[in-house]
Structures are given as structure tokens and as C-alpha cells.
Amino acid sequence: MKAVMSTLLAAALLAGCATTAPPPDERHPRDPWEPYNRNMFRFNTAVDRAVIRPLAVGYGKITPAPARRGIRNFFTNIRSPVDQVNLLLQGRPGAAGTELTRFLVNSTFGLGGVFDMATRADVEEYEEDFGQTLAVWGWEDSRFFILPLLGPSTVRDGLGRVPDGYADVVWRWTLDETTYGLVGLNVIQVRHAMLPLDEDIRAAYDPYTFMRDGWMQRRSHAIANGENGLPDYESFLDEDWED
Secondary structure (H helix, E strand, C coil): HHHHHHHHHHHCCCCCCCCCCCCHCCCCCCCCCCHHHHHHHHHHHHHHHHHHHHHHHHHHHHCHHHHHHHHHHHHHHHHHHHHHHHHHCCHHHHHHHHHHHHHHHHCCCCCCCCCCCHHHHCCCCCCCHHHHHHHHHCHHHHHHHEEEECCEEEEEEEEHHHHHHHHHHHCCCCCCCHHHHHHHHHHHHHHHHHHHHHHHHHHHCCCCHHHHHHHHHHHHHHHHCCCCCCCCCCHHHHCCCCC
């Protein structure tokens, strides 16, 4: 699930030690809570090292690439209703209809979304969340904020997770072993997709700044629907990486 992945990605992703926060007058204008964020970054990194990354590495070793691709497609497909609702709220009914078409095609001909038949039929894909919707409604700038375990966000995007979570098919199910299992599998497959970036982040002079600035660029790209000239970081997840 690429949209969800982008939110929790760096919580699980980053390794290395963050340097100390700069003085208040030297901080990024959208990161006034940098001391807190760096501490939470360290906490999330420790959890990743101890639990999430080892599971992701093991997942890659025991799960063949075609199966991983199918799992990724499945989670992307069940997220589609959230994308559709947000597209409607953003005043984009045509895009919402296209995303609905993707969902119906993949849910039927793609065996519940395991096979991405819609992409093969050149049906465009949209990835939207309520944080993006709030930005479209006018809340353009928001303070950077790292959530425990869930990673980089902003105040706006953190609040946006509430309606998105309520609309998410998985979370609408009874919170039982099946739901927790699906959520856990999604976290692990998302983390596995980002393993190739580990070395670049470790090599950064300040991994925290590297993560924050990269995440902000990705969000700007998503909110602008790719029209701001920044790279499409989401397409990274479509690559099939060798272990």
C-alpha cells in the first residue's frame, strides 16, 4: 500500500544516529519541535533495528518476488476506497471514477487485487489521503511532527489519519487476529520495499535532516499531484528489488 507506506516508511526505515538539534533560530521553519522529533526519531530507529527490519529481511528471504508483488497489489487495492473518497472531497469526480474503475477491475479480474489488471489496461492510478485533502482545502503549511512508530508526518497529516483510518477497509473489520495480521504484513512488506535505501540514509551526515527534507519533498509532490517538478518517489515502490 504505497500511500500508507509513505507515512510510516521512515518510522521503520532509518538507521544511524541523529545529531543534536540546532539552536531555535537555526531550525527549519516547519520543524519548530525538532528536539522532540529527533528523540522520537531515535526511538523509532531503535524499534526498527530490533524488530521491523529483521522481519522485513526475513520476509524477503522466504517470500518469492511474484508473491511479494501480489501482496503489495492487494494492499494497494483495498486502500482504493479511501483514495476515491478523498478525490471526491477534493472536487475531482472524474479521477474518483477512474479510481473506482481500477478498484472494480482489480477486485474482479485481478482476484481481489492480487493482480494489477487495471494498470495493464492503462487505467490511471491515484493515491490520495485526507492530509492531501486538507491541503487542497487551504491548510497548505503545517508543522513537521514525528509520530511514535508511525514516523514522519505533520499536524495536518496526523489529523488526516483519523478519517482515513476509519474509512480503511482493514480497520473497519473487527479488531481481531486477522486484522492485526494484515496490518503487520503490510508494515513488513512496506519495510522490505525500502531496504535498498538503508545504506544511503546511514551514509547521510545527518540522517534526521535527510529523512525530514526527503519526506517533505515527497509530500509536496503528492499534494501538487506531481506538478511541482519534484521526483516521483512513490514510483520507487513499483520496482522489484533483488535481495
